[in-house]
Amino acid sequence: MNTLVLIPGHKSLRYAGFLAGRETCTGTIRGFRWQGSRSALGEVRAIVQAVGLLDEDTSVVVHGLFGGEEFPGPASVSDDAFVRLDRIARQSPLHVVGLIETAHAVQEVFPGAPARLAFETSFFVDLPLRERTYAVSPDLAHKLGLRRWGYHGLFHEAAALEAGRGWRKRGHDQPARILSICLEAQPEIAAVLGRRPITVTSGATPLEGLPGETNSGEVDPAVALALAGEAGLGPEGANALLVSGSGLSALVGHRVRLDHVLTSKRSDCVRARDVLLYRMVMASGTAAAALGGVDAVVFSGRYASCAAVVAQHLLPKLECAGALGPHAAEWTVFPQPLEAVLADTTA
Amino acid sequence: MRIIVFNCGSSSLKYRLIEMPGEKELAGGEAERVGPKTAEPARIQHQVAGKKETIVVEMPDHATAFTQVMKLLERDPELVPDAIGHRMAHGGPNFKQHVILDDAVMAELERIQELAPIHNPPAVRLVAACRRLYPALPETVVFDTVFHATIPEVARTYALPPALVAKHGFRKYGFHGTSHQYVAQEAAKLLGVPFEKLNAVSCHLGSGGASLCAIVNGQSIDNTMGYSPLQGLVMSTRSGDLDPAVALTLLVRAAGNGAAVEGLLNRKCGVLGLSGISADIRDVVARAADGPVADIDQLSVAAQVYLWRIRKYLGAYLTLVGRAHCVILTDTIGERVPHVRWAVTAGLQCFGLEIDSEKNDAAKTLPADLSTASSRVRILAIATNEEVAIARFSYGLLVSTDTQAERIAQ
Numbered sequence: 001m002n003t004l005v006l007i008p009g010h011k012s013l014r015y016a017g018f019l020a021g022r023e024t025c026t027g028t029i030r031g032f033r034w035q036g037s038r039s040a041l042g043e044v045r046a047i048v049q050a051v052g053l054l055d056e057d058t059s060v061v062v063h064g065l066f067g068g069e070e071f072p073g074p075a076s077v078s079d080d081a082f083v084r085l086d087r088i089a090r091q092s093p094l095h096v097v098g099l100i101e102t103a104h105a106v107q108e109v110f111p112g113a114p115a116r117l118a119f120e121t122s123f124f125v126d127l128p129l130r131e132r133t134y135a136v137s138p139d140l141a142h143k144l145g146l147r148r149w150g151y152h153g154l155f156h157e158a159a160a161l162e163a164g165r166g167w168r169k170r171g172h173d174q175p176a177r178i179l180s181i182c183l184e185a186q187p188e189i190a191a192v193l194g195r196r197p198i199t200v201t202s203g204a205t206p207l208e209g210l211p212g213e214t215n216s217g218e219v220d221p222a223v224a225l226a227l228a229g230e231a232g233l234g235p236e237g238a239n240a241l242l243v244s245g246s247g248l249s250a251l252v253g254h255r256v257r258l259d260h261v262l263t264s265k266r267s268d269c270v271r272a273r274d275v276l277l278y279r280m281v282m283a284s285g286t287a288a289a290a291l292g293g294v295d296a297v298v299f300s301g302r303y304a305s306c307a308a309v310v311a312q313h314l315l316p317k318l319e320c321a322g323a324l325g326p327h328a329a330e331w332t333v334f335p336q337p338l339e340a341v342l343a344d345t346t347a
Numbered sequence: 348m349r350i351i352v353f354n355c356g357s358s359s360l361k362y363r364l365i366e367m368p369g370e371k372e373l374a375g376g377e378a379e380r381v382g383p384k385t386a387e388p389a390r391i392q393h394q395v396a397g398k399k400e401t402i403v404v405e406m407p408d409h410a411t412a413f414t415q416v417m418k419l420l421e422r423d424p425e426l427v428p429d430a431i432g433h434r435m436a437h438g439g440p441n442f443k444q445h446v447i448l449d450d451a452v453m454a455e456l457e458r459i460q461e462l463a464p465i466h467n468p469p470a471v472r473l474v475a476a477c478r479r480l481y482p483a484l485p486e487t488v489v490f491d492t493v494f495h496a497t498i499p500e501v502a503r504t505y506a507l508p509p510a511l512v513a514k515h516g517f518r519k520y521g522f523h524g525t526s527h528q529y530v531a532q533e534a535a536k537l538l539g540v541p542f543e544k545l546n547a548v549s550c551h552l553g554s555g556g557a558s559l560c561a562i563v564n565g566q567s568i569d570n571t572m573g574y575s576p577l578q579g580l581v582m583s584t585r586s587g588d589l590d591p592a593v594a595l596t597l598l599v600r601a602a603g604n605g606a607a608v609e610g611l612l613n614r615k616c617g618v619l620g621l622s623g624i625s626a627d628i629r630d631v632v633a634r635a636a637d638g639p640v641a642d643i644d645q646l647s648v649a650a651q652v653y654l655w656r657i658r659k660y661l662g663a664y665l666t667l668v669g670r671a672h673c674v675i676l677t678d679t680i681g682e683r684v685p686h687v688r689w690a691v692t693a694g695l696q697c698f699g700l701e702i703d704s705e706k707n708d709a710a711k712t713l714p715a716d717l718s719t720a721s722s723r724v725r726i727l728a729i730a731t732n733e734e735v736a737i738a739r740f741s742y743g744l745l746v747s748t749d750t751q752a753e754r755i756a757q
């Protein structure tokens with residue numbers, strides 16, 4: 001079966017075509033929102049048609065960041081899916097409204113092709129209650145749809161599955177206690193027991209957790225309020241600063257990528273790297289406590305090639321504290337890009 | 348030297364008169380319901396040599412409460428203080444040592460008081476009243492943040508633009524330092540480890556505020572509280588960690604009223620918000636658990652969330668510390684609630700922690716070692732005594748021949 005993977009972003013649309021499971025074309029349509037989903041998808045259609053990907057056997061997978069509790073797994077693009085998307089639109093309007101538009105466009109541009117949605121949050125729908133609950137009143141949490149999510153669930157799920165296979169190959173029957181480290185622009189660490197997530201660093205939004213390329217990660221909530229009040233930014237300005245004007249780029253002083261921070265020897269990058277690695281050690285210790293120890297460590301994400309930098313810093317600390325199982329120091333990398341992970345999802 | 352130590356709450360004033368250097372408690376008590384009139388009358392619970400008395404007296408402010416306490420003490424010439432030691436929650440970026448009060452200190456205290464809007468302002472008003480009413484008595488100020496002055500830059504840095512950080516002082520300060528330092532010193536004595544070599548995680552679990560502290564070589568390297576005492580663990584009425592985007596969403600819903608959101612997150616969340624029945628975790632755990640807690644999943648959501656957050660941070664800090672000598676449990680909950688001690692330490696054998704459930708249940712007299720004989724990391728319940736700690740610091744300052752400038756420069 002051929003698969004066309006679509007990853008709509010705020011400004012661009014990434015696509016990848018898989019012919020019998022092998023990636024045959026990949027690219028990005030810029031100005032995606034500006035030109036409209038239909039027009040952008042029309043361009044993609046022409047490209048994949050040219051490489052012979054489009055036939056009656058082709059299915060389309062559309063990436064969604066937030067699926068809320070309505071989408072505990074991938075779902076076919078259907079009237080029912082649109083109803084469910086409408087229900088969660090209030091919780092994450094920026095992402096969901098764009099996704100609805102893209103999904104409609106897919107139906108128009110690729111009529112007859114089976115299409116499905118795959119969400120980053122699905123893996124975390126069943127996060128334990130104690131982990132997903134914030135210490136606010138249940139009424140308020142319900143009104144705001146407030147709970148913790150992870151935002152790299154597709155990587156964590158696929159990487160943990162792979163790590164679990166390795167664990168079982170060693171002859172273990174018990175589910176593996178997996179430390180899953182996703183090295184994306186907004187990095188994320190999850191504790192996974194077998195195939196079930198137990199903790200995750202992100203929060204109600206992707207802002208909470210580890211610092212990323214432009215997002216602050218965790219800060220005292222009083223700081224967020226002070227930015228809006230004392231610093232005069234207002235709520236929207238404070239949010240924009242924390243999401244887009246903070247993180248590793250702010251620490252370095254100019255826009256940087258995660259891989260650059262992890263590998264550069266420049267002193268400004270070293271400082272940013274130290275802050276990131278410190279938070280990663282904390283998050284890994286948290287995961288180890290949640291799991292009662294770590295059997296396997298797996299890295300994923302577009303910057304997984306930098307895993308050694310993180311592993312060399314982090315694993316000796318876990319080992320020193322006693323939290324690392326006998327084989328966990330032999331960390332692994334899940335090398336697949338997001339496009340390939342999406343192509344493997346089934347509705 | 349008799350030092351009266353004041354620990355000022357928003358509507359209370361706790362005090363202890365301590366003879367130094369022997370650390371003998373001569374008198375103590377608490378002025379309750381200080382401030383506007385409440386359903387019950389304001390009163391002072393006063394105790395001397397085991398003899399308790401309750402004095403009902405109007406105390407519209409902390410200055411009046413202080414005056415009334417001094418009157419009670421002055422009834423006996425042997426109880427007249429020679430000095431006053433104050434607890435101050437937040438020392439801001441400049442107080443890296445405890446200090447003797449002078450004009451410059453007073454000015455700085457007033458300047459930084461809004462960094463801890465619940466805790467510092469009443470304490471600063473009390474300091475001012477003491478100065479005005481008893482100008483001849485030397486006063487010291489002991490800060491909760493001072494022990495955390497050693498938190499390294501990497502741990503105290505928020506990933507924010509440096510210019511904003513410099514302008515507004517956004518950084519982790521850490522709190523409960525006086526308590527963490529006191530119990531860590533006691534733990535070092537118990538274990539026969541020099542304090543400057545002690546590696547530990549201290550869990551100050553109060554009935555109100557709570558924080559964990561990672562200690563390496565006797566120095567604080569991290570604390571769960573942050574820029575303010577709001578961050579970190581789930582507390583009685585404070586939310587602890589919260590996605591900053593959520594705080595901003597609440598601000599929008601409150602039409603930009605930051606004080607209302609701060610009030611919500613500080614006074615109506617935490618155990619109270621989650622349970623809807625009580626701000627005291629003892630009530631919540633007692634309702635949910637009858638006998639030893641076998642699995643925290645069996646507890647109510649409020650109890651689960653409270654305990655889970657502590658366990659997570661405990662794992663994080665044990666990883667930071669590396670080879671820990673001990674985990675210390677202290678303050679009201681840590682000292683008195685075996686359910687909580689068990690639920691946060693059990694199942695962490697991977698970190699070398701093995702709690703002995705019988706010892707844990709039986710521990711009535713503190714300090715107590717709650718761990719099994721084979722536990723690599725000792726689990727200790729130690730009673731905190733912030734007042735004695737404050738008296739120690741105050742005495743040290745008052746008998747020192749160093750000038751204030753020399754001390755601050757150290």
